[in-house]
């Protein structure tokens with residue numbers, strides 16, 4: 227009986243020690259995970275405005291400095307007005323409130339690029355992305371898709387240079403000032419019915435039409451949210 231009690235006490239002690247250690251490890255890791263998440267956001271924003279590439283091998287401090295020097299993050303509401311005191315990096319909370327983050331690349335005190343956050347369902351997963359516009363707030367200057375679970379070699383090609391590099395130079399407003407979100411076609415633009423409007427379309431990915439259909443949907447949807455802000459910037 228005495229032995230059983232000892233074993234029980236020992237087991238309870240082990241359980242308490244283990245759960246305390248696990249709780250401590252989990253809360254410690256949470257902070258680090260959040261730091262890494264924020265760093266990843268900054269890397270992708272810098273990448274899409276051509277200020278960073280993975281070959282640069284920067285320390286965390288150097289990357290933070292590059293970001294602080296060049297990027298101003300703000301938040302806009304549905305009417306395109308800037309919202310103060312809300313972090314642009316909590317994309318989910320922003321979306322729930324109908325707000326959007328804008329990251330402006332500033333050079334010599336002047337805005338030279340606007341980075342928009344886009345997000346939506348592909349085939350298997352939610353795809354996140356940044357779409358950069360040049361200083362006219364209407365010409366795409368870069369795009370990056372990341373944090374997705376699409377199949378490598380099929381939908382996963384969305385993050386490859388051959389696919390993303392095609393986006394640069396595409397126009398998101400037509401000659402009449404209408405919003406024309408960049409769309410991915412099935413196959414090659416040159417061989418499609420859009421061959422005469424290459425400014426608004428990019429080549430598709432063979433075997434990944436469902437992923438790119440998703441991109442087409444969420445790019446169109448998210449750009450609508452940014453439209454009032456972009457129109458204002460273009461007017462100014």
Ligand SMILES: Cc1cc2nc3c(=O)[nH]c(=O)nc-3n(C[C@H](O)[C@H](O)[C@H](O)COP(=O)(O)O)c2cc1C
Nearest residue numbers: 349376377380381382431432433434435436437438
């Ligand atoms: C194992 C497996 C993984 C697939 N992964 C993707 C994917 O990530 N994205 C995608 O659009 N289609 C994927 N597909 C293919 C789709 O089922 C579909 O055939 C394809 O999107 C059609 O594109 P296509 O018209 O360009 O051939 C996958 C198919 C299989 C069998």
